[in-house]
Amino acid sequence: MSKSAQSVMLALICKRTDSLDLKPPLLAFVRATYSDSVADDTAEDLVAINQLRNEVSNSGLGASPALRENMVKYIRALCAMETRFAVGKDKGQAALSITWCDP
Numbered sequence: 631m632s633k634s635a636q637s638v639m640l641a642l643i644c645k646r647t648d649s650l651d652l653k654p655p656l657l658a659f660v661r662a663t664y665s666d667s668v669a670d671d672t673a674e675d676l677v678a679i680n681q682l683r684n685e686v687s688n689s690g691l692g693a694s695p696a697l698r699e700n701m702v703k704y705i706r707a708l709c710a711m712e713t714r715f716a717v718g719k720d721k722g723q724a725a726l727s728i729t730w731c732d733p
Contacts (some may be wrong), residue, residue, distance in 0.1 A: 645730040647687045652726065653679045659715060659724035681705045 653676040661669040682704040689697050716723040 645732065647728065650683070650689075650726075650728060652683060655724045655726050656711075656715060659705060663681050663716075663722070679704070679711070682707065 653673070656676050657669055657673060660672050682700055685700050685706050686697070691698070717726050719725060
């Protein structure tokens with residue numbers, strides 16, 4: 631491998647997002663789809679996920695180990711949630727609209 635090929639790096643540009651409280655629409659979805667008791671059990675987890683989202687989206691463009699760790703936790707949480715929450719604008723779905731834009 632040549633020297634120039636070894637110094638090539640992949641740049642990832644972080645996107646910006648608007649502030650969003652995930653808890654109300656997701657909690658309403660859980661109440662309607664499952665039950666009030668499941669929603670009560672889920673509420674604390676939704677607060678934690680919302681806090682992770684806020685930490686990641688408001689952290690700026692730094693690359694600290696703590697930020698990377700929070701991003702990984704947030705992505706894992708989203709992957710787990712993807713199979714449990716129907717998100718969209720149709721009836722029976724959690725009404726969330728998440729926007730991303732260039733910095």
